[in-house]
Amino acid sequence: MAQxxxxxxxxAVEPTWYLIVSSLLFGIGAFGLxxxxxxxxxxxxxxxxxxxANLTFVALATSLGDINGQTAVFFVMVVAAAEVVxxxxxxxxxLRRRPGATADDLAELKG
Amino acid sequence: xxxxxxxxxxxxVASLMMLGGAIGVILFKNPVHAALGLVLTLFGVAVQFVAxxxxxxAAVQVIVYAGAIVVLFxxxxxxxxxxxxxxxxxxPIPIQRPLAAVMTVGLVGLxxxxxxxxxDAIGTxxxxxxxxxxxxxxxxxxxxxxxxxxxxxLARNLYNDHVLAFQLTSVLLxxxxxxxxxxTRKWPKQGAAT
Numbered sequence: 172m173a174q175x176x177x178x179x180x181x182x183a184v185e186p187t188w189y190l191i192v193s194s195l196l197f198g199i200g201a202f203g204l205x206x207x208x209x210x211x212x213x214x215x216x217x218x219x220x221x222x223x224a225n226l227t228f229v230a231l232a233t234s235l236g237d238i239n240g241q242t243a244v245f246f247v248m249v250v251a252a253a254e255v256v257x258x259x260x261x262x263x264x265x266l267r268r269r270p271g272a273t274a275d276d277l278a279e280l281k282g
Numbered sequence: 283x284x285x286x287x288x289x290x291x292x293x294x295v296a297s298l299m300m301l302g303g304a305i306g307v308i309l310f311k312n313p314v315h316a317a318l319g320l321v322l323t324l325f326g327v328a329v330q331f332v333a334x335x336x337x338x339x340a341a342v343q344v345i346v347y348a349g350a351i352v353v354l355f356x357x358x359x360x361x362x363x364x365x366x367x368x369x370x371x372x373x374p375i376p377i378q379r380p381l382a383a384v385m386t387v388g389l390v391g392l393x394x395x396x397x398x399x400x401x402d403a404i405g406t407x408x409x410x411x412x413x414x415x416x417x418x419x420x421x422x423x424x425x426x427x428x429x430x431x432x433x434x435x436l437a438r439n440l441y442n443d444h445v446l447a448f449q450l451t452s453v454l455l456x457x458x459x460x461x462x463x464x465x466t467r468k469w470p471k472q473g474a475a476t
Binding site for chain 2: 195
């Protein structure tokens with residue numbers, strides 16, 4: 172593309188940047204998953220990591236001109252939705268029995 | 283106004299939304315606020331999708347993630363009544379946070395180093411020449427001239443090459459729905475009248 176004016180010196184936005192941003196997002200999600208105790212927030216951190224993977228897929232699909240990456244994102248979204256539904260169902264049934272339980276209190280599956 | 287400059291602005295604003303929202307998710311004491319931070323992150327990702335001309339996925343991102351999943355999170359938070367602040371300074375396992383920080387920095391550093399090293403092999407983004415631009419040819423040599431070329435390409439790929447995976451997805455959703463109904467159902471007490 173034509174680069175004119177004051178933007179001569181800067182390069183266009185490259186897929187590498189998207190990949191680095193998504194690695195940062197994945198890192199934040201992994202850190203949160205490790206340090207937070209609230210199971211709901213841990214699920215949100217899993218969503219963060221899934222979104223980082225989605226962004227990687229889309230960045231590479233666009234840069235390589237391959238639509239398969241975007242199809243993969245589609246499937247990741249479906250699996251994420253199913254995972255959240257099942258996870259929150261388990262969480263509701265656990266917290267109904269033991270209100271205010273954190274991840275540390277759930278060391279055993281026995282009700 | 284230069285197009286490249288606008289792309290820069292979009293990229294950095296969306297990245298700030300994403301990372302700020304993500305940091306909010308792990309730092310907010312109240313789960314409701316964390317869910318709202320998650321919304322911010324998801325919108326940032328949707329903006330990044332639009333910037334890379336994955337229009338359909340951006341729409342699905344907003345509808346499914348921000349519209350359905352986060353609402354489900356908020357619904358469960360309200361239902362269980364856990365929408366109160368927790369004290370994040372309590373650390374049950376003392377060494378856990380430093381270890382997690384080391385692991386995270388190592389992970390991000392390794393991935394970033396690999397990405398930078400791969401560099402040229404990844405290719406360039408070709409701004410304005412994404413997958414859905416008029417005149418782009420698909421695998422079967424057909425010219426796409428409409429504005430919804432991205433959706434057409436995605437649909438052709440999904441329903442031709444990945445149709446088995448698509449159908450297995452429906453099985454997955456059915457299993458998830460039935461499993462959730464079974465999990466959250468209140469069973470009658472053992473020994474009660476059957």
